[in-house]
Amino acid sequence: xxxxxxxxxxxxxxxxxxxxxxxxxxxxxxxxxxxxxxxxxxxxxxxxxxxxxxxxxxxxxxxxxxxxxxxxxxxxxxxxxxxxxxxxxxxxxxxxxx
Ligand code: SF4
Numbered sequence: 001x002x003x004x005x006x007x008x009x010x011x012x013x014x015x016x017x018x019x020x021x022x023x024x025x026x027x028x029x030x031x032x033x034x035x036x037x038x039x040x041x042x043x044x045x046x047x048x049x050x051x052x053x054x055x056x057x058x059x060x061x062x063x064x065x066x067x068x069x070x071x072x073x074x075x076x077x078x079x080x081x082x083x084x085x086x087x088x089x090x091x092x093x094x095x096x097x098x
Contacts, residue, residue, distance in 0.1 A: 012058075019053035020046075028072045043077055050075035 015021070020028060027046045030039060050056055050072065060074020063081060070078055 014055040014058045014062075017055050018059065019049050023049060029070055043072060046072040047075050 027042060027049070030042070034042070050059075053059065053075075056074050058074075060076055062068070063073030063076065064085070068078075068081070073081070076084075
């Protein structure tokens with residue numbers, strides 16, 4: 001039996017159950033030279049996927065726990081996670097894949 005708690009264990013397969021599985025990673029990670037309008041559109045579309053994801057809570061907890069710097073995780077942007085952590089600095093786009 002696995003230990004209870006909101007955080008994933010190392011061997012958890014929660015990402016396999018994410019609503020974004022099979023989605024284009026470019027929706028969740030900013031491409032180079034993305035302007036503000038493109039970013040808002042992309043983030044809104046990604047958040048719409050996260051909104052009905054069955055592992056959203058675990059995904060967000062994972063991103064916060066690991067200090068994930070890039071991408072949409074659990075319906076939050078990197079800026080939103082930084083702000084919730086009390087940190088304020090800009091992030092650069094990166095071609096990071098989940
Ligand atoms: S919450 Fe969003 S980013 Fe996380 S697994 Fe679900 S769809 Fe993917």
